[in-house]
Amino acid sequence: MLMLKAAGLAAPSIDHGFFGRPGGVSTGLYAGLNCGPGSGDERASVLENRRRAAEALGGGALVTLYQVHSAEAVSVTAPWDIGNAPHADAMATNVPGIILGILTADCAPVLLADSEARVIGAAHAGWKGAIGGVTDSVIAAMEKLGAARARITAAIGPCIAQQSYEVDGAFRERFLASAAGNDTYFIPSHREGHYRFALEDYVAARLAKAGIASVEKLSTDTYAADDLYFSFRRATHRGEADYGRDLSAIHLKP
Template structure:
Protein backbone atom coordinates (compact mmCIF):
# COMPACT_ATOMS: atom_id res chain seq x y z
CA UNK A 1 0.00 0.00 0.00
CA UNK A 2 1.33 3.42 -0.97
CA UNK A 3 3.30 5.24 1.69
CA UNK A 4 3.61 2.31 4.09
CA UNK A 5 7.13 1.21 4.96
CA UNK A 6 7.11 -2.60 4.66
CA UNK A 7 10.52 -3.90 5.72
CA UNK A 8 11.22 -7.51 4.80
CA UNK A 9 13.82 -10.11 5.73
CA UNK A 10 15.71 -12.38 3.35
CA UNK A 11 15.24 -15.35 5.69
CA UNK A 12 11.46 -15.12 5.18
CA UNK A 13 11.50 -14.81 1.40
CA UNK A 14 8.39 -16.46 -0.02
CA UNK A 15 6.34 -15.92 3.15
CA UNK A 16 4.02 -12.89 3.35
CA UNK A 17 5.49 -10.68 6.06
CA UNK A 18 6.60 -7.20 6.95
CA UNK A 19 8.01 -5.10 9.76
CA UNK A 20 6.07 -1.86 9.41
CA UNK A 21 7.25 1.53 10.61
CA UNK A 22 5.25 4.67 11.33
CA UNK A 23 4.89 5.91 7.74
CA UNK A 24 1.65 5.73 5.80
CA UNK A 25 -0.95 6.03 8.56
CA UNK A 26 -3.69 8.51 9.43
CA UNK A 27 -2.89 9.30 13.08
CA UNK A 28 -1.91 12.83 14.09
CA UNK A 29 0.09 14.54 16.82
CA UNK A 30 2.19 12.33 19.10
CA UNK A 31 0.92 9.28 17.22
CA UNK A 32 1.58 10.75 13.78
CA UNK A 33 1.61 8.00 11.20
CA UNK A 34 0.71 4.31 11.30
CA UNK A 35 -0.01 3.91 15.02
CA UNK A 36 -1.68 0.52 15.55
CA UNK A 37 -1.80 0.55 19.35
CA UNK A 38 -5.27 -0.14 20.70
CA UNK A 39 -3.87 0.67 24.15
CA UNK A 40 -2.66 4.13 23.13
CA UNK A 41 -4.58 7.36 23.69
CA UNK A 42 -4.93 7.83 19.94
CA UNK A 43 -8.29 8.20 18.20
CA UNK A 44 -9.79 4.71 18.01
CA UNK A 45 -11.05 5.13 14.44
CA UNK A 46 -7.57 6.19 13.32
CA UNK A 47 -6.00 3.16 15.00
CA UNK A 48 -8.50 0.81 13.36
CA UNK A 49 -7.83 2.34 9.95
CA UNK A 50 -4.10 2.02 10.51
CA UNK A 51 -4.49 -1.64 11.45
CA UNK A 52 -6.55 -2.24 8.30
CA UNK A 53 -3.89 -0.55 6.16
CA UNK A 54 -1.13 -2.54 7.83
CA UNK A 55 -2.75 -5.90 7.12
CA UNK A 56 -3.54 -4.91 3.54
CA UNK A 57 0.08 -3.93 2.97
CA UNK A 58 1.26 -7.44 3.88
CA UNK A 59 -1.52 -9.73 2.62
CA UNK A 60 -4.60 -8.06 1.11
CA UNK A 61 -7.85 -9.43 2.48
CA UNK A 62 -6.28 -11.19 5.45
CA UNK A 63 -7.93 -10.59 8.84
CA UNK A 64 -5.45 -9.37 11.46
CA UNK A 65 -4.99 -11.18 14.78
CA UNK A 66 -3.04 -9.53 17.58
CA UNK A 67 -2.76 -10.28 21.28
CA UNK A 68 -3.13 -8.32 24.52
CA UNK A 69 0.57 -8.13 25.25
CA UNK A 70 1.66 -8.55 28.86
CA UNK A 71 5.50 -8.84 28.65
CA UNK A 72 5.31 -12.58 29.28
CA UNK A 73 6.53 -15.82 27.72
CA UNK A 74 2.97 -16.88 26.88
CA UNK A 75 2.21 -18.06 23.34
CA UNK A 76 -1.31 -18.55 21.94
CA UNK A 77 -2.22 -20.86 19.06
CA UNK A 78 -4.99 -19.45 16.88
CA UNK A 79 -7.10 -20.89 14.08
CA UNK A 80 -9.13 -17.77 13.32
CA UNK A 81 -9.90 -14.34 14.71
CA UNK A 82 -10.70 -14.84 18.41
CA UNK A 83 -13.57 -13.01 20.07
CA UNK A 84 -11.07 -11.40 22.44
CA UNK A 85 -7.36 -10.82 22.05
CA UNK A 86 -5.50 -13.58 23.93
CA UNK A 87 -3.36 -12.38 26.84
CA UNK A 88 -0.01 -13.44 25.46
CA UNK A 89 3.13 -12.16 23.77
CA UNK A 90 3.32 -14.57 20.85
CA UNK A 91 0.96 -16.13 18.33
CA UNK A 92 1.27 -19.17 16.07
CA UNK A 93 -0.99 -20.70 13.43
CA UNK A 94 -1.11 -23.04 10.45
CA UNK A 95 -4.08 -21.44 8.68
CA UNK A 96 -3.53 -19.71 5.31
CA UNK A 97 -5.00 -16.24 4.96
CA UNK A 98 -4.67 -15.25 8.62
CA UNK A 99 -2.31 -12.39 9.51
CA UNK A 100 -0.52 -12.58 12.86
CA UNK A 101 0.62 -9.24 14.27
CA UNK A 102 2.91 -8.17 17.12
CA UNK A 103 3.09 -4.57 18.35
CA UNK A 104 6.30 -2.93 19.50
CA UNK A 105 7.78 0.45 20.40
CA UNK A 106 11.40 -0.57 21.25
CA UNK A 107 10.90 -4.24 22.13
CA UNK A 108 12.04 -6.77 19.52
CA UNK A 109 9.45 -8.16 17.09
CA UNK A 110 10.29 -11.68 15.92
CA UNK A 111 8.66 -13.34 12.92
CA UNK A 112 9.13 -17.07 12.33
CA UNK A 113 8.12 -19.56 9.65
CA UNK A 114 8.50 -23.20 8.71
CA UNK A 115 7.38 -22.77 5.12
CA UNK A 116 7.52 -26.51 4.40
CA UNK A 117 5.15 -27.33 7.25
CA UNK A 118 2.98 -24.26 6.68
CA UNK A 119 3.39 -22.96 10.23
CA UNK A 120 4.14 -19.36 11.25
CA UNK A 121 4.73 -17.45 14.46
CA UNK A 122 5.12 -13.89 15.73
CA UNK A 123 6.65 -12.96 19.08
CA UNK A 124 6.98 -9.78 21.11
CA UNK A 125 10.36 -10.00 22.84
CA UNK A 126 10.86 -7.25 25.34
CA UNK A 127 13.56 -7.92 27.90
CA UNK A 128 11.14 -9.63 30.29
CA UNK A 129 9.70 -11.91 27.63
CA UNK A 130 13.09 -12.57 26.11
CA UNK A 131 14.73 -13.73 29.33
CA UNK A 132 11.52 -15.54 30.28
CA UNK A 133 11.61 -17.64 27.11
CA UNK A 134 8.98 -16.20 24.76
CA UNK A 135 10.93 -17.39 21.72
CA UNK A 136 11.25 -20.88 23.22
CA UNK A 137 7.49 -20.97 23.80
CA UNK A 138 6.85 -19.87 20.22
CA UNK A 139 9.13 -22.54 18.76
CA UNK A 140 7.47 -25.22 20.91
CA UNK A 141 3.98 -24.09 19.86
CA UNK A 142 5.02 -24.16 16.21
CA UNK A 143 6.36 -27.71 16.63
CA UNK A 144 3.01 -28.73 18.11
CA UNK A 145 1.46 -27.72 14.77
CA UNK A 146 3.95 -29.78 12.78
CA UNK A 147 6.93 -27.44 12.35
CA UNK A 148 10.50 -28.60 12.94
CA UNK A 149 12.80 -26.19 14.70
CA UNK A 150 15.73 -26.91 12.40
CA UNK A 151 13.57 -25.78 9.45
CA UNK A 152 12.28 -22.61 11.11
CA UNK A 153 13.53 -19.33 9.70
CA UNK A 154 13.37 -16.23 11.90
CA UNK A 155 13.83 -12.49 11.58
CA UNK A 156 14.23 -9.87 14.30
CA UNK A 157 12.78 -6.53 13.30
CA UNK A 158 13.32 -2.92 14.37
CA UNK A 159 14.01 -2.57 18.09
CA UNK A 160 16.05 -0.43 20.43
CA UNK A 161 19.77 -0.83 19.72
CA UNK A 162 22.57 -1.23 22.24
CA UNK A 163 23.79 2.33 21.68
CA UNK A 164 20.36 3.62 22.74
CA UNK A 165 19.57 1.16 25.54
CA UNK A 166 21.21 2.14 28.83
CA UNK A 167 20.37 -0.07 31.81
CA UNK A 168 21.54 -0.18 35.41
CA UNK A 169 23.80 -2.74 37.02
CA UNK A 170 20.84 -4.50 38.64
CA UNK A 171 19.38 -5.18 35.19
CA UNK A 172 22.74 -6.49 34.00
CA UNK A 173 23.11 -8.73 37.06
CA UNK A 174 19.70 -10.31 36.41
CA UNK A 175 20.85 -11.52 33.00
CA UNK A 176 24.30 -12.61 34.10
CA UNK A 177 22.84 -14.58 37.01
CA UNK A 178 20.49 -16.33 34.59
CA UNK A 179 23.46 -17.33 32.41
CA UNK A 180 27.05 -16.04 32.75
CA UNK A 181 27.32 -16.13 28.94
CA UNK A 182 24.95 -13.15 28.86
CA UNK A 183 27.83 -10.88 29.87
CA UNK A 184 28.60 -10.59 26.16
CA UNK A 185 25.39 -8.63 25.52
CA UNK A 186 26.43 -5.71 27.72
CA UNK A 187 28.95 -2.94 27.16
CA UNK A 188 30.22 -0.80 30.03
CA UNK A 189 28.79 2.71 30.19
CA UNK A 190 28.78 5.44 32.87
CA UNK A 191 29.25 4.36 36.47
CA UNK A 192 26.60 1.88 37.57
CA UNK A 193 25.23 1.43 34.05
CA UNK A 194 25.69 -0.57 30.86
CA UNK A 195 24.40 -0.66 27.29
CA UNK A 196 22.27 -3.74 26.54
CA UNK A 197 22.07 -5.41 23.11
CA UNK A 198 18.51 -6.72 23.08
CA UNK A 199 18.63 -7.74 19.41
CA UNK A 200 21.75 -9.87 19.87
CA UNK A 201 20.31 -11.47 23.00
CA UNK A 202 17.10 -12.44 21.18
CA UNK A 203 19.14 -13.90 18.30
CA UNK A 204 21.13 -15.88 20.87
CA UNK A 205 17.96 -17.28 22.42
CA UNK A 206 16.63 -18.28 19.00
CA UNK A 207 19.89 -20.07 18.21
CA UNK A 208 19.84 -21.87 21.57
CA UNK A 209 16.29 -22.93 20.71
CA UNK A 210 17.52 -24.71 17.59
CA UNK A 211 16.71 -22.10 14.93
CA UNK A 212 19.44 -22.17 12.30
CA UNK A 213 18.44 -19.30 9.99
CA UNK A 214 18.19 -16.01 11.86
CA UNK A 215 18.31 -12.51 10.43
CA UNK A 216 18.63 -9.40 12.59
CA UNK A 217 17.72 -6.25 10.68
CA UNK A 218 19.80 -3.91 12.86
CA UNK A 219 17.29 -1.03 12.85
CA UNK A 220 17.18 1.21 15.94
CA UNK A 221 13.69 2.40 16.87
CA UNK A 222 14.97 4.97 19.37
CA UNK A 223 17.38 6.69 16.99
CA UNK A 224 15.14 6.94 13.90
CA UNK A 225 12.19 9.14 14.84
CA UNK A 226 10.93 9.64 11.29
CA UNK A 227 10.62 5.91 10.74
CA UNK A 228 9.72 4.34 14.10
CA UNK A 229 7.83 4.89 17.33
CA UNK A 230 9.83 4.54 20.56
CA UNK A 231 8.58 4.21 24.11
CA UNK A 232 11.94 5.18 25.59
CA UNK A 233 12.29 8.24 23.36
CA UNK A 234 8.81 9.40 24.36
CA UNK A 235 9.64 8.79 28.03
CA UNK A 236 12.90 10.74 27.83
CA UNK A 237 10.98 13.66 26.33
CA UNK A 238 8.28 13.54 28.98
CA UNK A 239 5.58 12.90 26.39
CA UNK A 240 2.28 11.54 27.77
CA UNK A 241 1.87 8.72 25.25
CA UNK A 242 3.52 6.96 22.32
CA UNK A 243 2.59 5.07 19.15
CA UNK A 244 3.19 1.42 18.37
CA UNK A 245 4.35 -0.17 15.12
CA UNK A 246 3.47 -3.65 13.96
CA UNK A 247 5.18 -6.73 12.54
CA UNK A 248 2.93 -9.06 10.51
CA UNK A 249 3.32 -12.55 9.05
CA UNK A 250 0.80 -14.66 7.13
CA UNK A 251 0.51 -17.79 5.03
CA UNK A 252 -0.76 -17.21 1.50
Protein backbone atom coordinates (compact mmCIF):
# COMPACT_ATOMS: atom_id res chain seq x y z
CA MET A 1 0.00 0.00 0.00
CA LEU A 2 1.29 3.46 -0.93
CA MET A 3 0.78 5.95 1.90
CA LEU A 4 2.82 9.15 1.93
CA LYS A 5 3.31 11.11 5.12
CA ALA A 6 3.99 14.78 5.78
CA ALA A 7 6.51 15.57 8.50
CA GLY A 8 4.62 18.66 9.60
CA LEU A 9 1.53 16.68 10.54
CA ALA A 10 3.35 14.21 12.76
CA ALA A 11 1.95 14.13 16.31
CA PRO A 12 1.22 11.41 18.88
CA SER A 13 -2.54 12.07 18.77
CA ILE A 14 -2.85 12.32 14.98
CA ASP A 15 -2.23 9.97 12.09
CA HIS A 16 -2.62 10.68 8.40
CA GLY A 17 -1.85 9.34 4.97
CA PHE A 18 -1.92 10.36 1.32
CA PHE A 19 -2.85 7.07 -0.35
CA GLY A 20 -2.17 6.08 -3.95
CA ARG A 21 -3.37 3.26 -6.20
CA PRO A 22 -1.31 0.33 -4.84
CA GLY A 23 -2.83 -1.96 -2.26
CA GLY A 24 -6.48 -2.19 -3.26
CA VAL A 25 -8.81 -4.81 -4.73
CA SER A 26 -10.38 -2.89 -7.62
CA THR A 27 -9.71 -3.94 -11.22
CA GLY A 28 -9.83 -2.51 -14.74
CA LEU A 29 -9.95 1.29 -14.95
CA TYR A 30 -10.11 1.38 -11.17
CA ALA A 31 -7.24 -1.04 -10.55
CA GLY A 32 -5.89 -0.58 -7.05
CA LEU A 33 -7.13 1.33 -4.03
CA ASN A 34 -10.06 3.21 -5.56
CA CYS A 35 -11.89 4.79 -2.61
CA GLY A 36 -14.45 6.80 -4.57
CA PRO A 37 -18.12 5.77 -4.24
CA GLY A 38 -18.90 8.24 -7.02
CA SER A 39 -17.01 6.12 -9.53
CA GLY A 40 -18.56 3.28 -11.50
CA ASP A 41 -16.52 0.72 -9.61
CA GLU A 42 -18.10 -2.21 -7.77
CA ARG A 43 -19.40 -0.92 -4.45
CA ALA A 44 -17.99 -3.94 -2.59
CA SER A 45 -14.51 -3.17 -3.93
CA VAL A 46 -14.74 0.49 -2.94
CA LEU A 47 -15.88 -0.42 0.56
CA GLU A 48 -13.04 -2.92 0.98
CA ASN A 49 -10.52 -0.35 -0.23
CA ARG A 50 -11.84 2.21 2.23
CA ARG A 51 -11.70 -0.37 5.02
CA ARG A 52 -8.05 -1.08 4.22
CA ALA A 53 -7.18 2.60 4.26
CA ALA A 54 -8.93 3.15 7.59
CA GLU A 55 -7.14 0.13 9.03
CA ALA A 56 -3.80 1.54 7.89
CA LEU A 57 -4.57 4.63 9.99
CA GLY A 58 -5.25 2.58 13.09
CA GLY A 59 -8.97 2.00 12.54
CA GLY A 60 -11.84 4.42 12.95
CA ALA A 61 -14.87 5.76 11.12
CA LEU A 62 -13.85 7.06 7.69
CA VAL A 63 -16.07 9.85 6.38
CA THR A 64 -15.89 11.46 2.94
CA LEU A 65 -17.96 14.25 1.44
CA TYR A 66 -20.14 14.57 -1.64
CA GLN A 67 -17.63 16.94 -3.21
CA VAL A 68 -19.02 19.70 -5.44
CA HIS A 69 -15.99 22.00 -6.06
CA SER A 70 -17.28 24.57 -3.59
CA ALA A 71 -15.76 26.52 -0.70
CA GLU A 72 -18.22 24.96 1.77
CA ALA A 73 -16.83 23.48 5.00
CA VAL A 74 -18.72 21.44 7.60
CA SER A 75 -18.04 20.36 11.16
CA VAL A 76 -18.15 16.62 11.76
CA THR A 77 -19.64 15.47 15.06
CA ALA A 78 -20.52 11.89 14.08
CA PRO A 79 -19.88 9.59 11.11
CA TRP A 80 -22.42 9.25 8.31
CA ASP A 81 -23.26 6.63 5.71
CA ILE A 82 -21.80 7.15 2.24
CA GLY A 83 -25.21 7.99 0.77
CA ASN A 84 -25.83 10.71 3.37
CA ALA A 85 -22.61 12.66 2.92
CA PRO A 86 -22.95 16.47 3.05
CA HIS A 87 -22.45 18.42 -0.17
CA ALA A 88 -19.25 20.26 0.72
CA ASP A 89 -15.51 20.28 0.03
CA ALA A 90 -13.95 20.65 3.45
CA MET A 91 -14.52 19.48 6.99
CA ALA A 92 -13.16 19.71 10.51
CA THR A 93 -13.58 17.72 13.70
CA ASN A 94 -12.42 17.48 17.30
CA VAL A 95 -14.08 14.08 17.80
CA PRO A 96 -11.60 11.23 18.39
CA GLY A 97 -12.01 8.15 16.23
CA ILE A 98 -13.24 9.96 13.14
CA ILE A 99 -11.09 9.80 9.99
CA LEU A 100 -11.61 12.75 7.63
CA GLY A 101 -11.12 11.67 4.01
CA ILE A 102 -10.75 13.68 0.81
CA LEU A 103 -11.11 12.08 -2.64
CA THR A 104 -9.08 13.40 -5.56
CA ALA A 105 -7.90 12.57 -9.06
CA ASP A 106 -5.71 15.62 -9.87
CA CYS A 107 -7.24 18.17 -7.47
CA ALA A 108 -5.19 19.10 -4.42
CA PRO A 109 -5.98 17.32 -1.14
CA VAL A 110 -5.17 19.39 1.93
CA LEU A 111 -4.85 17.92 5.44
CA LEU A 112 -4.55 20.18 8.47
CA ALA A 113 -4.04 19.80 12.21
CA ASP A 114 -3.71 21.75 15.43
CA SER A 115 -2.27 18.99 17.60
CA GLU A 116 -2.38 21.11 20.77
CA ALA A 117 -6.11 21.78 20.46
CA ARG A 118 -6.71 18.28 19.01
CA VAL A 119 -8.55 19.61 15.98
CA ILE A 120 -8.09 18.29 12.44
CA GLY A 121 -9.31 19.38 9.02
CA ALA A 122 -9.33 18.27 5.41
CA ALA A 123 -10.11 20.07 2.16
CA HIS A 124 -10.61 19.26 -1.51
CA ALA A 125 -9.00 22.08 -3.50
CA GLY A 126 -9.65 21.92 -7.20
CA TRP A 127 -9.20 25.19 -9.01
CA LYS A 128 -12.80 26.27 -8.34
CA GLY A 129 -12.62 25.56 -4.64
CA ALA A 130 -9.15 27.03 -4.36
CA ILE A 131 -10.04 30.35 -5.93
CA GLY A 132 -13.33 30.34 -4.02
CA GLY A 133 -11.56 30.06 -0.67
CA VAL A 134 -12.05 26.46 0.45
CA THR A 135 -8.81 26.60 2.46
CA ASP A 136 -10.01 29.72 4.27
CA SER A 137 -13.27 27.93 5.04
CA VAL A 138 -11.64 24.86 6.56
CA ILE A 139 -9.37 27.01 8.73
CA ALA A 140 -12.43 28.93 9.97
CA ALA A 141 -14.24 25.64 10.70
CA MET A 142 -11.23 24.45 12.72
CA GLU A 143 -11.12 27.70 14.67
CA LYS A 144 -14.75 27.25 15.70
CA LEU A 145 -13.69 23.97 17.31
CA GLY A 146 -10.86 25.56 19.27
CA ALA A 147 -7.94 25.56 16.85
CA ALA A 148 -5.65 28.58 16.48
CA ARG A 149 -4.39 29.31 13.00
CA ALA A 150 -0.95 30.18 14.34
CA ARG A 151 -0.68 26.54 15.46
CA ILE A 152 -2.26 24.86 12.42
CA THR A 153 0.05 22.89 10.17
CA ALA A 154 -1.02 21.83 6.69
CA ALA A 155 0.16 19.50 3.95
CA ILE A 156 -0.82 19.39 0.30
CA GLY A 157 -0.86 15.89 -1.12
CA PRO A 158 -0.38 14.48 -4.62
CA CYS A 159 -2.10 16.57 -7.29
CA ILE A 160 -1.61 17.57 -10.90
CA ALA A 161 1.68 19.40 -11.43
CA GLN A 162 2.17 22.58 -13.42
CA GLN A 163 3.86 20.82 -16.35
CA SER A 164 0.77 18.59 -16.73
CA TYR A 165 -1.92 21.23 -16.23
CA GLU A 166 -2.57 23.18 -19.43
CA VAL A 167 -5.34 25.81 -19.32
CA ASP A 168 -6.70 28.41 -21.70
CA GLY A 169 -6.53 32.18 -21.53
CA ALA A 170 -10.00 32.56 -20.03
CA PHE A 171 -8.99 30.34 -17.11
CA ARG A 172 -5.92 32.48 -16.47
CA GLU A 173 -7.95 35.69 -16.65
CA ARG A 174 -10.22 34.48 -13.82
CA PHE A 175 -7.21 34.25 -11.53
CA LEU A 176 -5.66 37.51 -12.67
CA ALA A 177 -8.94 39.29 -11.94
CA SER A 178 -9.32 37.74 -8.48
CA ALA A 179 -6.10 39.00 -6.89
CA ALA A 180 -2.95 40.90 -7.76
CA GLY A 181 0.08 38.71 -8.29
CA ASN A 182 -1.76 35.62 -9.50
CA ASP A 183 0.17 35.72 -12.77
CA THR A 184 2.95 34.08 -10.71
CA TYR A 185 1.16 30.73 -10.98
CA PHE A 186 1.12 30.60 -14.79
CA ILE A 187 3.76 29.95 -17.41
CA PRO A 188 3.21 29.91 -21.20
CA SER A 189 2.39 26.56 -22.78
CA HIS A 190 3.55 25.39 -26.19
CA ARG A 191 0.11 26.17 -27.65
CA GLU A 192 -0.61 29.80 -28.39
CA GLY A 193 -3.05 31.34 -25.92
CA HIS A 194 -2.57 28.52 -23.42
CA TYR A 195 -0.74 28.34 -20.11
CA ARG A 196 0.38 25.88 -17.43
CA PHE A 197 -1.15 26.43 -14.00
CA ALA A 198 0.63 25.69 -10.69
CA LEU A 199 -2.30 24.49 -8.57
CA GLU A 200 -0.17 23.25 -5.69
CA ASP A 201 1.73 26.53 -5.41
CA TYR A 202 -1.49 28.54 -5.52
CA VAL A 203 -3.08 26.47 -2.75
CA ALA A 204 0.08 26.71 -0.66
CA ALA A 205 0.11 30.49 -1.04
CA ARG A 206 -3.53 30.75 0.03
CA LEU A 207 -2.76 28.72 3.15
CA ALA A 208 0.31 30.80 3.97
CA LYS A 209 -1.61 34.04 3.45
CA ALA A 210 -4.20 32.82 5.95
CA GLY A 211 -1.50 32.86 8.60
CA ILE A 212 -1.19 29.20 9.52
CA ALA A 213 1.97 27.88 11.11
CA SER A 214 3.42 25.88 8.22
CA VAL A 215 2.58 24.45 4.81
CA GLU A 216 4.24 21.34 3.38
CA LYS A 217 4.03 20.42 -0.31
CA LEU A 218 4.53 16.81 -1.36
CA SER A 219 5.04 17.91 -5.01
CA THR A 220 3.91 14.63 -6.56
CA ASP A 221 2.30 14.73 -10.02
CA THR A 222 -0.81 12.53 -10.24
CA TYR A 223 -1.06 12.90 -14.02
CA ALA A 224 2.45 11.61 -14.70
CA ALA A 225 2.39 8.66 -12.28
CA ASP A 226 -0.02 6.25 -13.99
CA ASP A 227 0.79 3.26 -11.81
CA LEU A 228 0.68 5.23 -8.55
CA TYR A 229 -2.24 7.67 -8.79
CA PHE A 230 -5.60 8.14 -10.45
CA SER A 231 -5.97 11.14 -12.77
CA PHE A 232 -9.12 12.63 -14.27
CA ARG A 233 -7.17 14.54 -16.89
CA ARG A 234 -5.12 11.51 -17.93
CA ALA A 235 -8.28 9.40 -18.21
CA THR A 236 -9.91 12.14 -20.30
CA HIS A 237 -6.93 12.41 -22.64
CA ARG A 238 -7.02 8.65 -23.14
CA GLY A 239 -10.75 8.63 -23.83
CA GLU A 240 -11.43 6.36 -20.87
CA ALA A 241 -15.01 6.18 -19.62
CA ASP A 242 -14.24 6.72 -15.94
CA TYR A 243 -11.47 6.97 -13.35
CA GLY A 244 -10.75 6.04 -9.74
CA ARG A 245 -10.22 8.35 -6.79
CA ASP A 246 -7.25 8.60 -4.46
CA LEU A 247 -7.86 9.02 -0.74
CA SER A 248 -6.12 11.46 1.57
CA ALA A 249 -7.12 11.08 5.19
CA ILE A 250 -6.37 12.35 8.68
CA HIS A 251 -7.32 10.67 11.96
CA LEU A 252 -7.70 12.10 15.45
CA LYS A 253 -6.79 9.12 17.60
CA PRO A 254 -8.95 8.25 20.63
